[in-house]
Amino acid sequence: MGMPIVVAARDGEVPDEVFDWFRHVDETFSTFKEESEVSRIRRGGLALEDASAEVQRVFARCEELREETRGFFDVEALGLDPSGFVKGWSVDEAAAILERAGLEEYAINAGGDIRTSGHWTIGIQHPLDAQAIAKVVEGDDLALATSGAYERGEHVRDPHTGVAPQGVLSVTVTGPDLGTADAYATAAFAMGARRGPAWTARLRGYEAMTILADGRVLSTPGFPAA
Amino acid sequence: MQTKLVAAIGAVAVALPVANATAAVKKKVSTVTKTITGPQAVADRWGYVEVVLTVKKTTTTTGTRKKVTRTITNVSVPVYPNHTDRSVFINQQAIPLLTQEVLTTTKFNPNIQLVGGATATSYAFAQSLQAALLKAKSI
Numbered sequence: 597m598g599m600p601i602v603v604a605a606r607d608g609e610v611p612d613e614v615f616d617w618f619r620h621v622d623e624t625f626s627t628f629k630e631e632s633e634v635s636r637i638r639r640g641g642l643a644l645e646d647a648s649a650e651v652q653r654v655f656a657r658c659e660e661l662r663e664e665t666r667g668f669f670d671v672e673a674l675g676l677d678p679s680g681f682v683k684g685w686s687v688d689e690a691a692a693i694l695e696r697a698g699l700e701e702y703a704i705n706a707g708g709d710i711r712t713s714g715h716w717t718i719g720i721q722h723p724l725d726a727q728a729i730a731k732v733v734e735g736d737d738l739a740l741a742t743s744g745a746y747e748r749g750e751h752v753r754d755p756h757t758g759v760a761p762q763g764v765l766s767v768t769v770t771g772p773d774l775g776t777a778d779a780y781a782t783a784a785f786a787m788g789a790r791r792g793p794a795w796t797a798r799l800r801g802y803e804a805m806t807i808l809a810d811g812r813v814l815s816t817p818g819f820p821a822a
Numbered sequence: 823m824q825t826k827l828v829a830a831i832g833a834v835a836v837a838l839p840v841a842n843a844t845a846a847v848k849k850k851v852s853t854v855t856k857t858i859t860g861p862q863a864v865a866d867r868w869g870y871v872e873v874v875l876t877v878k879k880t881t882t883t884t885g886t887r888k889k890v891t892r893t894i895t896n897v898s899v900p901v902y903p904n905h906t907d908r909s910v911f912i913n914q915q916a917i918p919l920l921t922q923e924v925l926t927t928t929k930f931n932p933n934i935q936l937v938g939g940a941t942a943t944s945y946a947f948a949q950s951l952q953a954a955l956l957k958a959k960s961i
Contacts (some may be wrong), residue, residue: 703936710938721939722927729928733938744940766940797919807925814920 605694606701606714613697614690618706621686624651627677638676654678654685661776665783666795673755684741684778687711691774709741711774717822723765723807730807731768734822739774743767743781754786763789763809770820771802780804850883 601618603610626632633651636642644655658671658678671678687706691713694702701714710718715736719729723744733740744766753760769781780802784792789806793814796804803819815821855878882889 705936705938708937708939710936712936716935717933718936718938719928719930719934721937722925723939725927729930729934729937730925732928732934740938742939768938793920806920811925813923813925815923816920819921 600707602703602705603690603694604703605699608697608699610699610702611693611697614693617690617693618686621682621689624648625654625678625682625686627679634676634678654682657681657685657775658779661779661783665779667755668783668786669779670755673753680782681775681779683707683775684709684739684773685775687774688739709774709778711739713737720768720805730766731805731813732822733768733770733820735770735820738770738820739772739777740768740770741774741778741781742769743778743785745785754788761786761788761792764792765807765809767792767796767807768805769796769799769802770804771799777802848885852881852883854879854881 601615603614622632623629624632625634627634627638629635633642633647637644637647637651644652647655655671655676655678658669658681661669661681662671669680671680674680683706687704687709688711690704691702691711694704694713699713703710703712703716708721712718713736716734716738718733718738718740720731720733720740720742722728722730745760745764764785767781767784769777769784771777771780780796780799781804784796784804784806786792787795789808793804793806793808796802796806797816799816803816805813805815805819805821807813855876858875858877860875878893880891880893882891
């Protein structure tokens with residue numbers, strides 16, 4: 597996945613199993629490793645039906661998310677690249693490992709996507725100033741994903757038009773599931789300034805904050821801002 | 823299905839005032855307010871649109887003359903797709919459900935334990951900062 601992952605626990609040792617898990621995810625899902633299952637699927641060397649059950653489940657969930665996001669989160673449009681979901685999903689699975697190890701006070705940060713258990717205070721990076729914070733979020737048991745133009749250049753595009761969205765600097769989504777929050781943030785960002793915020797207002801169980809290029813910040817009523 | 827949409831728009835035209843007032847000896851005014859639900863119309867492949875109009879009908883009777891005025895007092899769209907440009911206008915109705923504020927720039931403070939965001943351009947910064955914050959917490 598090519599990103600730093602930080603796992604912190606307040607009430608015990610972080611088991612090595614968590615890092616073994618992330619290494620396994622990287623081996624299986626990396627689009628940069630030629631021999632990963634996903635790379636083989638992408639170049640047609642492996643049919644999805646012949647992939648491992650885990651990979652099939654991930655693609656099945658991505659297909660559900662495509663429908664939930666009205667086509668704005670579309671792994672097929674990206675040449676079968678599920679990375680936008682895998683990052684969050686792998687953190688959700690890592691959280692389950694920590695839970696099984698008996699931890700209740702922990703945080704996992706995978707390249708800016710965060711999942712916590714217990715009470716944590718999270719700063720959301722300012723989209724225009726990497727050394728500052730745009731918002732402080734505080735709460736218990738959070739999953740928080742952000743999609744933004746500053747992430748990897750203008751890498752999020754509207755899959756319907758192929759055009760990078762205008763007017764949005766970043767979308768942060770919180771909710772119970774980080775994989776889903778990640779896909780929703782990507783979709784809302786791709787929808788652009790006119791459609792994205794309105795769409796987030798109707799999400800069930802998930803809250804969102806959209807930072808627009810004109811300096812407005814639009815949040816759903818339940819967004820856990822401190 | 824296209825025709826049903828036209829029908830809903832037609833209802834708007836009907837609701838325009840139809841007569842002018844004239845002076846009268848005896849005047850009786852009555853009003854009725856009704857809501858009219860249009861049919862669910864398919865908007866391309868994206869879903870359905872349903873329009874509900876609230877129409878106030880005012881009947882003024884002057885002698886034997888009747889004057890009827892219909893005014894649309896409310897338009898709501900309980901069912902709508904989320905994907906067409908046409909629906910953008912409707913979707914903007916959802917924006918009042920969002921709280922709006924001005925983007926601010928805050929400095930990091932010791933209470934912040936984690937840094938979230940789309941961090942790729944500043945991995946090193948965010949990570950080292952976060953490590954520092956976590957360390958600061960354990961002092």
